[in-house]
């Protein structure tokens with residue numbers, strides 16, 4: 112039976128105020144609950160796998176700040192390291208040993224990059240990687256895929272037009288057409304479209320950028336063979352392959368999707384997990400490629416708060432936990448068990464729901480298709496079912512990201528008990544959605 116909606120008195124009051132301060136009441140659009148029922152919950156605190164909102168409602172959290180919190184909220188190792196470093200000052204605009212420490216942690220344990228540059232967000236990492244690829248190849252065009260999100264820089268807020276290979280159309284007001292004209296957009300999982308693009312723009316494409324684990328428009332898992340095809344066609348054409356690992360980096364394994372698929376990109380971008388919940392992004396490549404960046408190279412990129420000591424401290428503490436033996440095995444097997452059990456329930460009931468998963472990421476698709484590898488295969492009408500499930504789950508103390516196109520994340524803080532409670536809530540919610 113449907114449960115009554117949770118009380119939202121304080122959150123609703125805060126939201127009313129927020130709407131007078133911020134466009135739509137939020138500082139990032141998806142937080143506004145536009146795709147689900149109700150108004151946004153204002154979160155007061157988090158601990159482990161749980162969060163509490165302003166009205167005192169408690170939830171098991173599967174949004175995990177959209178991915179960064181692979182250890183859950185307020186992990187003691189992260190909190191203690193940040194608190195220790197904060198005592199010495201917040202920012203210097205000069206190098207600190209902490210930047211070396213985080214770089215060493217990463218570079219000593221990742222054979223896919225030799226040098227790294229820290230920035231303050233995933234958007235910045237990707238924007239800088241694109242500039243590096245353009246500066247290195249002395250070409251202007253980039254190719255991206257429909258359904259992959261790479262942050263909100265101008266060149267990347269571009270979606271496919273109609274046709275197999277298209278110049279992009281802007282997906283935001285304010286992006287000059289001239290910028291979108293430099294971005295080619297093709298479907299994922301389509302080697303013919305790639306061949307077509309490389310034939311049409313021979314010698315012009317600086318970089319192909321892909322989320323090797325596309326996780327921003329559902330979870331559009333690609334075959335290794337397709338990613339290898341991409342690697343090969345880039346190599347044959349002198350085009351740089353950029354893996355945007357802002358989500359997959361440190362998530363599907365410490366070395367991210369590059370190691371998961373065993374494919375060497377030319378540049379890799381990181382964000383989210385790398386900063387332990389504080390604003391950090393990064394991009395890395397071979398030393399030869401990275402040395403094209405200022406101050407020794409001609410590609411300019413800078414940042415007042417880049418390598419911020421407090422943010423570095425959070426990253427060091429979090430990544431150190433990830434390197435402990437068995438970390439990923441435990442997390443991945445816990446996730447696989449959870450997803451299998453939910454799928455089994457769904458199958459027994461005969462509901463048209465398929466859970467896609469990799470590592471500790473999962474996505475609910477309201478479909479009967481066994482495989483979804485392109486954005487076009489998602490039926491927008493199916494999002495109504497997600498919306499209903501989201502409401503039922505919230506009312507049962509389960510917090511998922513407020514959009515059916517978003518994936519869920521499991522952290523090392525999620526206990527077996529949390530997952531049992533969540534399964535029961537999902538079963539009850541789906542019975543209502545399909546009842």
Ligand code: PLP
Pocket residue numbers: 177232233234235237260261262263322327355356357358382383392
């Ligand atoms: N790239 C990918 C794959 C992302 O998922 C995101 C954010 O969700 C970004 C880039 C942008 O990162 P940020 O939101 O930190 O700017």
